[in-house]
Amino acid sequence: MVHLDGQGHGLIQVRGLDKVYQRGSEVIHVLQGLNLDVDAGEFVAFMGPSGSGKTTLLNLLGGLDRPSAGRITVDGVDITQLSNTQLARWRSRHVGFVFQTFNLIPVLTAFQNVELPLLLTRLSRAERRRRVEAALSLVGLADRMNHYPRELSGGQEQRVAIARAIVTDPTLLLCDEPTGDLDRRSAEEILDLLAVLHREFGKTILLVTHDVRAAERAQVVLHLDKGVLVEASKEVIV
Numbered sequence: 001m002v003h004l005d006g007q008g009h010g011l012i013q014v015r016g017l018d019k020v021y022q023r024g025s026e027v028i029h030v031l032q033g034l035n036l037d038v039d040a041g042e043f044v045a046f047m048g049p050s051g052s053g054k055t056t057l058l059n060l061l062g063g064l065d066r067p068s069a070g071r072i073t074v075d076g077v078d079i080t081q082l083s084n085t086q087l088a089r090w091r092s093r094h095v096g097f098v099f100q101t102f103n104l105i106p107v108l109t110a111f112q113n114v115e116l117p118l119l120l121t122r123l124s125r126a127e128r129r130r131r132v133e134a135a136l137s138l139v140g141l142a143d144r145m146n147h148y149p150r151e152l153s154g155g156q157e158q159r160v161a162i163a164r165a166i167v168t169d170p171t172l173l174l175c176d177e178p179t180g181d182l183d184r185r186s187a188e189e190i191l192d193l194l195a196v197l198h199r200e201f202g203k204t205i206l207l208v209t210h211d212v213r214a215a216e217r218a219q220v221v222l223h224l225d226k227g228v229l230v231e232a233s234k235e236v237i238v
Helices: 053-060 084-094 111-118 124-139 154-166 184-197
Strands: 013-025 026-038 043-047 069-074 095-099 171-177 205-206 220-225 228-231
Touching: 013 053, 026 053, 026 228, 043 053, 043 184, 053 069, 053 084, 053 205, 084 095, 084 205, 095 154, 111 124, 154 184, 171 184, 184 205, 184 220
Parallel strands: 043 205, 043 220, 095 171, 171 205
Antiparallel strands: 013 026, 013 069, 220 228
């Protein structure tokens, strides 16, 4: 279950989270005293107007940014206490990121893009190939593994990005507007894939979106307003 009162004991525990930016003499409170608990295997969507702090929260949960105050614990590890080197190591092992703009490397094939996170591990070449092929098969692109991003549609590029995000079997899958640059049909295919990863593989997925239809795929929808979590929807069974 998802809790906003700081009383839960989930896979993710957020306590008193603040994020403040200084712009000249102006102090901008992006997140204010936020508490959140998310259990393993949950699919949670964050919605809210631009500037409400959704992407900031996602970046903090994924260790891409550090809070101004408060702590974030993931599976018993307080990531706010890790050094930069420790945080990078933790991130590479435990977090898969899916971004709106795919972030594929144009000069690498789909196979090579998906293999990238595994190059930081001690896996053998054969084991890396097995994992990459399995990930690409899961997203329906086994027959496109030798294609370059320019030879793929937007929906296919995003599926490659998802394969890259899951190839390390991460603890968390963090998706920031993953359908924002896609047409409706491609967007639905990506949302179907995320639903499969959640339902059949038990992935913990945190999704930032402006799209109500995307948010409806989640079990729980949380709304951010001026840096505060203010509302949780009823659970939606996917």
